[in-house]
Amino acid sequence: MPKLTIDGAGLEVPAGITVLQACELAGKEIPRFCYHERLSIAGNCRMCLVELEKAPKPIASCAYPVADGMVIRTDSPAVRAARRGVMEFLLINHPLDCPICDQGGECDLQDQAMAYGFDRSRFHENKRAVPDKDFGPLIKTVMTRCIHCTRCVRFLTEVAGVPELGATGRGEQMEITTYVERALTSELSGNIIDLCPVGALTSKPYAFIARPWELTKTDSIDVTDAVGSWIRVDSRGGQVLRILPRVNDAINEEWISDKARFSLDGLARRRLDRPWLRKDGRLVPANWGEALQSVASRLRATAPERIAAVAGDQTDCETMAAAKDLFSRLASPNLDCRQDGARLDARRRDFYLFNSTIAGIERADAILLIGTNPRLEAPVLNARIRKRWLAGNVAIGLIGEARALTYEVIHLGTGPAALRALLHGDDPFAATLRSAERPLVVVGQGALARPDGAAVLAAAWTIARQSNGVRLDWHGFNVLHTAAARVGGLDLGFLPGPGGRDIHGILDGARSGEIGLVLSLGADELDPADLGHAFLVHIGTHGGPMAARADVILPGACYTEKSATFVNTEGRVQTTERAVFPPGDAREDWTILRALSELVGLPLPYNSLDALRARLALEPRLAASVGGGCNDPAGPPGDPDMMAEAPFVSPVGDYYRTDPIGRASPTMAACASLRTAPSAIAAE
Amino acid sequence: MSGVSHKPARWTPAHLFEGGPETFAFSPAYRAKAEAQMAKYPPGRQAAAVKALLDLAQRQMEEETGARWLPRAAMDHVADMLSLPRIRVYEVASFYTMFKTRPVGRFHLQVCTTTPCWLRGSDAVLAACRRAAGNIPDGEVSLDGMFSVEEVECLGACVNAPVLWVGDALYEDLDGEATEGILGSLRRGERPAPGSLRGRQASAPEGWPAVEGATLTDIAKTD
Numbered sequence: 001m002p003k004l005t006i007d008g009a010g011l012e013v014p015a016g017i018t019v020l021q022a023c024e025l026a027g028k029e030i031p032r033f034c035y036h037e038r039l040s041i042a043g044n045c046r047m048c049l050v051e052l053e054k055a056p057k058p059i060a061s062c063a064y065p066v067a068d069g070m071v072i073r074t075d076s077p078a079v080r081a082a083r084r085g086v087m088e089f090l091l092i093n094h095p096l097d098c099p100i101c102d103q104g105g106e107c108d109l110q111d112q113a114m115a116y117g118f119d120r121s122r123f124h125e126n127k128r129a130v131p132d133k134d135f136g137p138l139i140k141t142v143m144t145r146c147i148h149c150t151r152c153v154r155f156l157t158e159v160a161g162v163p164e165l166g167a168t169g170r171g172e173q174m175e176i177t178t179y180v181e182r183a184l185t186s187e188l189s190g191n192i193i194d195l196c197p198v199g200a201l202t203s204k205p206y207a208f209i210a211r212p213w214e215l216t217k218t219d220s221i222d223v224t225d226a227v228g229s230w231i232r233v234d235s236r237g238g239q240v241l242r243i244l245p246r247v248n249d250a251i252n253e254e255w256i257s258d259k260a261r262f263s264l265d266g267l268a269r270r271r272l273d274r275p276w277l278r279k280d281g282r283l284v285p286a287n288w289g290e291a292l293q294s295v296a297s298r299l300r301a302t303a304p305e306r307i308a309a310v311a312g313d314q315t316d317c318e319t320m321a322a323a324k325d326l327f328s329r330l331a332s333p334n335l336d337c338r339q340d341g342a343r344l345d346a347r348r349r350d351f352y353l354f355n356s357t358i359a360g361i362e363r364a365d366a367i368l369l370i371g372t373n374p375r376l377e378a379p380v381l382n383a384r385i386r387k388r389w390l391a392g393n394v395a396i397g398l399i400g401e402a403r404a405l406t407y408e409v410i411h412l413g414t415g416p417a418a419l420r421a422l423l424h425g426d427d428p429f430a431a432t433l434r435s436a437e438r439p440l441v442v443v444g445q446g447a448l449a450r451p452d453g454a455a456v457l458a459a460a461w462t463i464a465r466q467s468n469g470v471r472l473d474w475h476g477f478n479v480l481h482t483a484a485a486r487v488g489g490l491d492l493g494f495l496p497g498p499g500g501r502d503i504h505g506i507l508d509g510a511r512s513g514e515i516g517l518v519l520s521l522g523a524d525e526l527d528p529a530d531l532g533h534a535f536l537v538h539i540g541t542h543g544g545p546m547a548a549r550a551d552v553i554l555p556g557a558c559y560t561e562k563s564a565t566f567v568n569t570e571g572r573v574q575t576t577e578r579a580v581f582p583p584g585d586a587r588e589d590w591t592i593l594r595a596l597s598e599l600v601g602l603p604l605p606y607n608s609l610d611a612l613r614a615r616l617a618l619e620p621r622l623a624a625s626v627g628g629g630c631n632d633p634a635g636p637p638g639d640p641d642m643m644a645e646a647p648f649v650s651p652v653g654d655y656y657r658t659d660p661i662g663r664a665s666p667t668m669a670a671c672a673s674l675r676t677a678p679s680a681i682a683a684e
Numbered sequence: 685m686s687g688v689s690h691k692p693a694r695w696t697p698a699h700l701f702e703g704g705p706e707t708f709a710f711s712p713a714y715r716a717k718a719e720a721q722m723a724k725y726p727p728g729r730q731a732a733a734v735k736a737l738l739d740l741a742q743r744q745m746e747e748e749t750g751a752r753w754l755p756r757a758a759m760d761h762v763a764d765m766l767s768l769p770r771i772r773v774y775e776v777a778s779f780y781t782m783f784k785t786r787p788v789g790r791f792h793l794q795v796c797t798t799t800p801c802w803l804r805g806s807d808a809v810l811a812a813c814r815r816a817a818g819n820i821p822d823g824e825v826s827l828d829g830m831f832s833v834e835e836v837e838c839l840g841a842c843v844n845a846p847v848l849w850v851g852d853a854l855y856e857d858l859d860g861e862a863t864e865g866i867l868g869s870l871r872r873g874e875r876p877a878p879g880s881l882r883g884r885q886a887s888a889p890e891g892w893p894a895v896e897g898a899t900l901t902d903i904a905k906t907d
Contacts, residue, residue, distance in 0.1 A: 163769035168778035179774040180756070 004070040019061035019072060020048050028074045031083060031112045033090075033197045034149035035062035038254055039158060045090070045149050047112065049082040050074045058082045080116070087117035090147050093128045093172075094198070101145065103199030105212040109147065130175055136183025137670035138190055138262055140207050146176055146200035152192035159255065160186040161386045161406025176200070183674050187379035187655060190261040191254075194244065205265060205667045206242045210234075218579035219246060221566055222260040223314045223559045224659060226481035227358070227378045228568025229256045233560050233579040240264050240560050240580055250359050250626075251568070257379040258671070259655065259662055264560075266665030270543040272555035273584025283553065288585065288595070295537050295552050296599035299330065302516045302535075308334035308506040311494055312522030312540075313483035313659055316564030316576075317622070318612050319521055319539075319556075319589040320485070320494045322604055325615075326593055329602035333500025334515070337489025339523045340651060341503050342445050343453025344479070345636040346490045349621050351457070353487065354569040355475035356440050357627040362388050364476070366436030366467075367396045368429070370419065370460050371648030372444020375405045376655040377482045378569070382406065395436075397429045400446060400648040416452070416643035419459050423466075423640055433467035441469060442478045446650040458638030465633050472629040481569040482651055482658070484559075488567040491621040510534040520546060521589065522556060524660045539589055542660035555586035558661060562588045563609060565616065572626050704745075704755025704787065710765075714744045718765065730766050734776050737762045738783055750829075752792065752851065753784035781836070789817070789825045789832035791870050794849040798838040806846035808860035810835065813848070816867040830871060843887040844880050853878035 003012050006026040013022045018041070023030050033045035043063035050061045053071035058079060061072075073079060091113065098104045130143040150167060153176065157163040162185055164178050178184070193201050215234040222229040222243075229252035234242045243264050245256040275291035276283045286294075299307065307330065309323050320337060327335055338344055345351040356364065361384045374382040382405065388394055389407035398409040399418045412418040412429055421427040433439045441464040447456045461470070461477050469476025481487060489495075496502045501509055509515035511532040518531055520538045528536075528549030538550035541558050559566075561582040565575050582588070590612060597604040606612040616622060652658055656668040656675070710718055721736040738754060741762055746752035754777055763773040777783040784792065793813040797806045810833070814822075817831035825832045841847045844856030848863060855866055857880040869876050884890050 157769075163771055166771035166775040168775055170779045179771055179778075 002066050002068040002070070004066060004068070004072060006072045007074055013066055015066070017066055019050060019052070019059065019064045019066055019070070022066050023050065023061060023072065023074055030061055030074060031116050032062060033108060033112075033147060034151060036151055036154075036195060039151060039154040039195075042150050042154065045147065046086045047083065047090075047116075049079060049086065051076050051079050083116040084118045087113055088121065088123075091117070091121060092123045093144070094147065095127065095144050097142075097145075101142070101199040102140075102202040102207055103145075103196075107199060108197035128172055133177050134181050134183070135178070135189070135201075136674060137667060138204055138258060139184070139193060140202045140204040142200055142202070143175065143177075144200075145198050147198055148174055148176065149197055150176070151195040151197070152176065152201060155192050155195055156184065156186060156189070158390070159191075159383050159386070160188045161383075162186045165192075183671075185675075187257050187259070187375060188255055188383060190258045191245070191256070194254075203242065203262075205262060210236055210241050215241060216579070218560075218577050220560065220576040220579065221574045222252075222256060223484035223566055223576070224259045224263060224662065225257065225378050225380075226484055226486060226569040227251060227380050228484065228566060228570075228572060228574050229260055229380055230574075231256060231260060233577075235560075235579045238580045240267050250357070251570075251572070252380045253383075255380055255383060259379075259658070259668065262667045262671075263656070263659075263662040263665045265667050266542070266661035266663065267558050267560060268583075269666070270660075270664040271583045271586070272540055272543060272547060272553055273582075273586055274555060275585065276547075276550070276553040278551040283548075283550070288587075291552050291554060292592075292596055292599050295554070295596055298517055298535055298537075299596075299600050304330050304332040305334070306509075306514065306516040307332045307519070308501060308509070308515050308517070309336075309519040309521065310339050310503060310506060310523040310526065311335075311337040311485060311489050312339060312520070312524055313485055314559060314661075315485040315489070315521045315523075316559070316562070316566055316589070317488040317492060317573075317616060318564055318609070319593065320489050320492050321616055321619075322590040322593040322597075322606075322612065323519065323521055324492060324494055325604050326597050326600075326602065328497075329597070329604075330600070333497030334506055334509075335494050335496060335500060336503040336506060337486060337492075337494040338449075338503055339525050340445060340449045340483075341453075342449040342486075343451075343457060343638075344448060344486070344490060345454065345457060345638075346493065346495055347636070348632075349491070349571065349624060350475060350477065350630055351461075351636050352479050352481075352490050353571040354442075354478040354480060355627070355630070356438075356478050357570050358384055360627060361385055361440065362391070364388060364436075364438050364440035365394055366433050366439045367394060368422075368433060368439070368441045368463065369396065369398045369400065369405075369409070370441065370443045371400045371447025371456065371650070372442055372480050373401060373403050373405070373446070373650035373652065374442070374444075374480060375403065376652040377444060377650060378480060381480070381569075395429070395432045397432070400444070401650055403650075414647035415645060416456065416459070416648075417645065419456065419463070419643065420640070422463050423459055430463075430466075433463065433469070436467065436469075438474050439464065439467040439469040439476045440478060441467075441476055442480050444480050444648070444650060445482050446648045448479070449651060450644070450646065450648075452642055452644045454636065454638035455640055455642040456638075457636050459640035459643060461635035462640060465635060470630045470633045470635075472631055475628065475630040477630075477635075479569070484566050484568070487569060487571060488565065491567055491571075492619060507531070520550070522660070539592055540660070541586070542664050544660055544663065554592050555582070555584065556589040556592065557582040557586055561586075564588075565613075565622075567622070570626050571621075571624065573622050704753070705749075705757050708741070708745075708755060708757035708761045710740070710761065711744060714740050722766070731768050731772075734762065734766055734768065734773060735780070737765065738773070738777055742783065746851075750790045751788050751825075753786065753788045756785075759785075786823070787825055787832075790830050791832075791850050791867075793817070793831055793833045793867075794836045794839070795833065796837070796839045796841075796845070796847050796849070797835045798842075800838075800842035801846035804845040805859055809846050809848055809858050809863045812860045812863035812867065816864070816871075831867070841887070844884060856880045857882040857884055 032048045034042045048061045049058035051073040218233045230246035230248040277286035443460040464477040507530045517535045539554045656672040662668045721733045725732045741758040763770040817826040848855045862881045
């Protein structure tokens, strides 16, 4: 390992790192604009200059590899002069519009100009002006502010895998542009706002809304997909104003999807903010007492086998635990958390988890995607697969819809026929999987939410096992969920009890009249037409078909409005925090169930969130660790021969509107109309 | 080239110049040349041929339309041939000044105005070119479509300054009158011989070898 001297102190660092990284290890702060630890090195901003002994000029530390015996100075007069000079050059064409710039207060250029810059400009000529570009409804551009660090270009090319941005022209004519004006087509495009060190790329929906120092910052978890990305919710005065990613190398690294970042304007629109009660066929506003009393009397009057509960895609563990406890007190076994009808098997936890873990994708050497489009179902996880693909020496097979996934795939087929060919070794990809040291099989909901889902699940497991992917030191069988609530529901056993009905049984019963009351815990993806004449109690957050069909609406809280537990697709138990209060009379969902239980005469034994959490702590599956191998290769009991012929279709068609929040969001609607517009034109 | 909007400012983004053909494809002859260029690079590294292909596309445009420039369709065609994202080709084409991403005249007159040429009278050359183009702003195409004018940096022929670059020919040792003569014959469809207009051989001293003692070797001999 090279030994070097940084500012007089000796230091031993790993070989192959850069001088900038070595300086950081030594605890020295090196200013930078273009360097970013998750992107390739560009070396074009020159802000990271340091002095290297015996070198004739200061060196750009971000692009200079360490060598033994280097003597580096990061704070000598020469370095300070060099930085001051670079800063002055960068500011030559940068407008002095900080007071009207949305980056103000969290701007790298502002901060570093204060810390390392010169106190005035000696440039008396005209500044250049650059026309703004249209990058779509999410990203606002003020291109005159751009300092050409090319972080956005590198991010879209390397991480997002949609090379649409570039630097055209040269010298003073250089511009960051798409060249042909159009919106970016990435589901991760919002991240270039965070990457931009100046105010050239800012959030369009958040433009001129708030200053960073006015915001209350709350650490939380994203629930728009099942990845469980770490986010920070910025709010002011009871309103969520923006959502930013937090760093978590095990899950989302430093990125979040556009849906996680921008669907927040749906949190304040179309909200259910008071209970509603159907009287004489019409929904009328009610107070909590009336609404709960009406539900309670209905519950008491209906036989246990005629009531059922369905959990939604964003229902938290606390609510599902309370509902499950209430239903066990009511002696009803009709529970299901799989509102899409996915044939998920909860007998063992690794039958429904992403067992290899998201970080584990980087260790896989052959990947098979079955009935999933990860680019739309889990964009951040898709970026991990792309990262693995970029590293090289990996074969990626796809069974399902042939879509652009930002990496090269071998398209093996669209449906179970291709899966059967793999099972019997007829497809050359079977050999690829078998020769892989760490094969990784991913089954999506598109392959499971169909009548032969159990057979597909078993087939996928068998392929993973045949490829020696299910062993003590590596678990290569993975289920990719699309709903944040799903794994939590399966972990809690929010599933039909002995003799109980599953989601298909519940819907059949509702249609035939055998089910008289359905309790929907935010099950907004159900089709109300399937519910027949059943009395529908909907604990929801947003108006929509389910709320319109409901007989009683009990307004609940969104994920930013409660401290709630979610389990991500890997089985990682995480908790959101309350950033703002629910609107109007809306309440945290579990408290609604607690109040209801009192009126039914079967009170639940917890009066506080802590008491409920204590109840959750007893759930063995929630305490299990994430990742690890498999010590029992016996798979789920489905029969692969029972697979039908229909091709797999991903459940996410309209990426931007998969949940009630997204459907209420004008920003997401604008994005969706851009996505659907070209095909609509083609169809005409 | 009708319907093309001409924006005078140099930094006007190239995407505003959408004129030109809707589609472009290499003719069989140019395709063969392009493939020969691509074959020069090891497998998987064909993208390295991007500049050669762009030049070929520009030349085919000259044959087909009379103006040597790169419409977007041509850049897209090159990108698809090399399996490159289109933006990567736009970046290259807009970086190099020899690729014209906006329409030019039948003869694109590139006048060097860097110091040596300027000292030797490039102002008169430039003025003659502008007059010939009907005094339209630099970078635009004259109304008859014959000329467009551009001031360029050093063309590397300072000994024979001032110089004018048209197509593949460099005209040297110019003055205003000589420039007008060249532009006149270009307009008539003639192709004046490139090189020094005063009969200078390459970049040798004027009159050499007729004049004895003009070179250092000669001086050394006489000493």
